[in-house]
Structure formats: C-alpha cells, structure tokens
Amino acid sequence: MRQYLEAVDAVLSSGTYKPNRTGVDTISSFSQHYEVDLGDGYPLLTTKRMDGYRWNSMIHEVCWYLSGQEHIRDLREETKIWDAWADQAGRLDTAYGRFWRRYPIPEGEARLEGESWPADAHRWVTVEEGGRRTFDQLQYVIDTVAESPNSRRLVVNAWHPANAAVSTLPPCHYTFVFNVQGDRLNCHLTQRSADIALGVPFNIAAYALLTTVVAQQTGFEPGTFAHTLVDAHAYCGRGERGAWYAENLETLQSRLAEVDDREGYLEVNAWLESEAPPEADGDERLDHVPGLLEQLSREPLERPALEVADVSIDDLSAEDVTLREYDSHDGIEFSVAE
Helix, strand or coil: CHHHHHHHHHHHHHCEEECCCCCCEEEEEEEEEEEEEHHHCCCCCCCCCCCCHHHHHHHHHHHHHHHCCCECCCHHHCCCCCHHHECCCCEECCCHHHHHHCEECCCHHHCCCCCCCCCCCCCCEEECHHHCEEECHHHHHHHHHHHCCCCCCCEEECCCHHHHHHCCCCCCEEEEEEEEECCEEEEEEEEEEEECCCHHHHHHHHHHHHHHHHHHHHCCEEEEEEEEEEEEEEEEECHHHHHHHHHHHHHHHHHHHCCCCCHHHHHHHHHHHHHCCCCCCCCCCCECHHHHHHHHCCCCCCCCEEEECCCCCCCCCHHHEEEECCCCCCCCCCCCCC
C-alpha cells in the first residue's frame, strides 16, 4: 500500500534518534498522517506477507476487542500477541475492548456536581455484577450512525487517564471517530504510539475491517480510513547496534534523500549492513530498519477483497471474515520490543 510506504519513508527520512522504555532504541517521527480509500480494496499490506497465522491473529484480536473481555484466556488459543502483558490468569490491566464495550460510569461521590450521567435503564448501560455500571460505546456509535448519521459525536475511547498512569501497556491506538459523508462511513484513528514495522500494518487491517463491519451494520459503504500516528517509530536495535544510529542517523538520512527509485533503498540497506555493528545474540531482528528498507524496495501489489458475513458485532467470529485474491511479496521477520 503506497500510503504506508510513504509513512515508513517519512519516519526513516525525518525522524530523530530516541531511546524509550523498552530499551530498544528508535528512529521516531512526530505526527504522521495518511488516508486510505476502502473503496479501492482492502488495505492488507502486500509488500510483506500478512496472510496465514498473521491474518488469523489479527482476526481473532478484533473479535476479542468486540467481545469486551478484560482477559485473554480465549485469545491465547489463537495468538500469543498479548501474553507478555497479561498475568498468569490471562488478565490484562488494560484492554481495548473492555473500554469499547464496558466503559466504567462513575458512581456516588465520584460524580462531580452538575455532571450528567445515564440512568440504569438507559439502552447503552449495563449494570454488571456488584452493581458496577458500564457504557457500551461501540453499540452507541452503531445505533447513532443508523438513526442519526449526521452526528459528530461518533467517538469510541479506549483511554482512561487514571488507568493509563499505572497500566503496564496503556492503549496505543486509543481513540477512533466515525463520520458519515453521503453514503460512505469513514473512520479516523488516533494512535499515540505506533510501531511502524510490526504494529501499524495490523492496525490498518484491523480498523479497515472494523469500519467495514460497522458500515455493513448501518447500511453504508466503507469510505476512508484515516490514521494519525503521534509518535511513529522504527525500532533500530539496542546496545551497540542502537547506539550506532545515534551517531550515523544523519548519514543514513542523507543517503535516503538521494534515493530516486525503489532499487535505491536496497543500496542504502547494503551500506547500513556493511557499516553498523551486528546485533548481539538474542537481539536478532530488533533492528527493524533493514526490513523496512527491504519493504520500501518492493512495488505494492493489487489490494485483496474482504467479505464479511452480515452478523452483529456480538456474533462476529473469525469464520465470518474471508480474505480473497490476496497476493504478496515474501514475509519479513521483525522481533517485538517489549
């Protein structure tokens, strides 16, 4: 997908060297933005392989979000993507779908004078075990799109400031907004932290699927998926490998500025691998830059097609989603910086 490759190039070409909490250094860029027309096909990347177990992982993760669960006990059967941040019982101290479908409503003295809150009988409120009240943000959005499509309040928020202050991993893609224009349902996702090599391709695929599902539920066509990346970063290794970028990033970026065709990215990659110290044993592929340069050298292929069964968000399962006519370049391996 051309828009994704342009974002990758922008991060590598304009970013700064930036250490972070993981201990794996990054090349970081502020506020990248792009838009994808879902009418042109499903935006699953073709410059690296995203089907097979990767596709299975993404589909089950989206279904997990939609379930509203705060644990990964069921998700673990299909993907290990969240294991590093869950306890032995599978509970997470933050969960996207938990807030999508069950956002906590303050009670008693937690309510400030003058604030408005829905009653227990409100259609998007659930009184859970122990009397805790929660609000279903996603169902609210779906119902409002169907009943009042011109609304500008179609917001779903996965960020709770108090939770985020102490959570092991607060939500990265933390809020999204739907917006209807004509017969098309559009979605804008804001992401505070964006791993451009590993995370963003999954985010694009997941929210394009979600937009398609909500459009289908409300009688609209999938429109534009817009994506804002606040801190868009490429991991570049740790130890001597990461430190090399601190000293040589300007040279790398000057070489990237001279690239005028896709073959040029391979030449930059060959220079990098000849100059940078090797990654330490156990750190292989924590430097994502070589793999990203390989992707930049590849021509995007035709987008595949997506078919989704006409079922509610409560009933959607992996078996209801079908990917058709997908062809891609070979896979590229990246290691996760935890």
